[in-house]
Amino acid sequence: MLRMSKLTDYGTVVMTYLAREPDRVHNAAEVASNIHVPQATVSKILKVLARGNLLTPQRGAKGGYSLSRQPAEITMADVIDAMEGKPVGLTECASSPGACVQESSCSVRGNWQRINDAVRGALAGVTLEEMAQPAVQPVDTSRLRPSRQAAA
């Protein structure tokens, strides 16, 4: 499926939650109870995000995590990259060069690269600040959309 894993999806929910109070430290238990996901799972997600340098951890009692950058400076592409540990890419050759045996003889690789870039652009164009707000403001897709888009 052309789909994120559930963990990655939760990652975006976690980050969006944190973006609503960016200057506070949040611990795993608090986040878990707010987004309705088991604490052990949330904990795992927070660790991954911290390893990706999107969150700054604070250990010990009264510890927790806070955003490493302002919400406006973190995009969906950043979050997904951090969760998956590799750059976003719909094709295997985009995120893990060398893994696909067909790579050298593939006739569509160049064109796929273009599509990957366009998709990444769509994700990089949305910040946590925007995600944190109710869904009223349209994602700016006008620059992304090719002219023929009337047909969608």
Place this chain on the structure above:
Amino acid sequence: MLRMSKLTDYGTVVMTYLAREPDRVHNAAEVASNIHVPQATVSKILKVLARGNLLTPQRGAKGGYSLSRQPAEITMADVIDAMEGKPVGLTECASSPGACVQESSCSVRGNWQRINDAVRGALAGVTLEEMAQPAVQPVDTSRLRPSRQAAA
């Protein structure tokens, strides 16, 4: 992973191959030998694409498949939808409404919907006709506009 399945990926390769000679009938063996994928697998892919009405099958000796529409009239979004049997969507709620338990309490669903639309737009903006050509167009990431030919 934010990634297509391998079969879906092959599906795009198959369709692109067919788009290079859109007016001919191609059988599974021929396609397989050209794209270097086992015939049984290619056969499976062709069936899926035919069920999605992207290919028109012709049974019996001298049979095979041909594109149901002109290459310029088939987009990557069409191909991926056909291969996966459901509309493209990065989140579960986008392609299978009701499957996610959090759906009702999810605070980011509306914003994700917009991102999904943007991604779909990127895929719907590239036709098989374009895929069939060598990738000469450099990607303009700063502008995020998948290049297309004039009109169509």
Place this chain on the structure above:
DNA sequence: GGAATTAGGACTATTCTAGTCCTGTATGGT
């Protein structure tokens, strides 16, 4: 009639995923 070729599944081995849990380390409060 016989050879080609697709239709439609059943089946399987492998890989991936989600989720839990355990042990270690750092920190704050008393």
Place this chain on the structure above:
DNA sequence: ACCATACAGGACTAGAATAGTCCTAATTCC
């Protein structure tokens, strides 16, 4: 100092999804 709180980093497991094969029709050409 002690101890409770929290994160760090993995190991582990059950279950699901994936890729690929193979078999038995149904169709069509010659």
